[in-house]
Amino acid sequence: xxxxxKQRTEVAASTxxxxxxxxxxxxxxxxxxxxxKEKAYTVLEDMGFKVGIRLGERLTRDKGRFAxxxxxxxxxxxxxxxxxxxxxxxxxKTNHKGTYVLHDSKFTYLTRLSLSxxxxxxxxxxxxxxxxxxxxxGCLSSLGVEAFVTAEINALPSVLFKVIEISRQ
Amino acid sequence: MPAxxxxxxxKEDCPLYELEFTAQGRKEDQSQLKQFILHASLDxxxxxxxxxKELFLKSVDKFxxxxxxxxxxxxxxxxxxxxxxxxxxxxxIKQFFTEVHELWVKIQLNPFYELNATIDSPSFESKIxxxxxxxx
Numbered sequence: 001x002x003x004x005x006k007q008r009t010e011v012a013a014s015t016x017x018x019x020x021x022x023x024x025x026x027x028x029x030x031x032x033x034x035x036x037k038e039k040a041y042t043v044l045e046d047m048g049f050k051v052g053i054r055l056g057e058r059l060t061r062d063k064g065r066f067a068x069x070x071x072x073x074x075x076x077x078x079x080x081x082x083x084x085x086x087x088x089x090x091x092x093k094t095n096h097k098g099t100y101v102l103h104d105s106k107f108t109y110l111t112r113l114s115l116s117x118x119x120x121x122x123x124x125x126x127x128x129x130x131x132x133x134x135x136x137x138g139c140l141s142s143l144g145v146e147a148f149v150t151a152e153i154n155a156l157p158s159v160l161f162k163v164i165e166i167s168r169q
Numbered sequence: 170m171p172a173x174x175x176x177x178x179x180k181e182d183c184p185l186y187e188l189e190f191t192a193q194g195r196k197e198d199q200s201q202l203k204q205f206i207l208h209a210s211l212d213x214x215x216x217x218x219x220x221x222k223e224l225f226l227k228s229v230d231k232f233x234x235x236x237x238x239x240x241x242x243x244x245x246x247x248x249x250x251x252x253x254x255x256x257x258x259x260x261x262i263k264q265f266f267t268e269v270h271e272l273w274v275k276i277q278l279n280p281f282y283e284l285n286a287t288i289d290s291p292s293f294e295s296k297i298x299x300x301x302x303x304x305x
Contacts, residue, residue: 053284057277060243061270064222142244 045134052138098165110157172253240266265304
């Protein structure tokens with residue numbers, strides 16, 4: 001793990017996109033879940049959650065701990081996003097009361113998504129952001145921030161990820 | 170090697186891994202006391218963790234002849250080590266903790282490892298022992 005850059009093994013990025021779209025197909029078309037799409041989403045999100053926890057531990061290896069939740073979210077927007085999706089988050093809004101909105105104008109898994117009509121594409125897009133919501137939730141959880149993460153797609157390929165902290169009162 | 174007691178404490182305050190070293194020839198009859206002191210020092214670690222952004226919180230507690238050093242990861246997992254009597258320099262303890270952190274991340278990355286479960290892997294144990302021999 002402490003290899004210098006030239007010894008890092010690299011994998012083609014397209015393989016991850018293919019794997020991801022296959023994962024979405026596999027879970028949403030499974031006959032167990034055909035009647036309840038929410039169950040398929042739960043499975044996908046759970047997968048993402050477990051990946052996110054491990055990514056969170058791995059990426060914060062050398063950096064110090066974060067002072068507060070805003071710092072954690074900022075880390076997610078920069079380092080974590082560029083590791084996972086090869087770009088930074090374009091816009092971050094917060095209401096300072098525990099809700100954060102991360103705006104990504106060209107979300108990786110949606111840029112190459114296209115079905116026969118725009119309506120079908122918009123429908124299918126909802127399936128493709130669930131895994132990433134899980135990854136974000138897992139990473140936050142491993143850094144000590146419990147939150148709900150949902151995604152809103154208004155115009156492909158831009159996505160709004162809403163992070164709502166679960167406050168324990 | 171000096172008498173020491175090393176423990177990894179997870180997020181839910183449960184110990185995930187414990188290892189005890191005794192100086193050669195001495196019978197170890199204070200294990201329970203050491204465990205008790207380490208658990209008591211978790212409170213001190215929690216107080217200190219909000220004050221500093223550092224990962225390594227040097228010596229956090231002292232009890233009779235025992236001194237305790239702590240290291241905190243970004244995921245709030247704690248590595249604690251209790252020394253009986255003589256203590257090595259802060260630098261070598263810090264290096265030891267950094268290497269343990271690497272091993273810890275590797276264990277976490279294993280998809281078959283259930284998070285917050287005890288670490289049973291014998292290779293992990295042998296690597297920790299090697300690190301102790303090298304740095305402590």
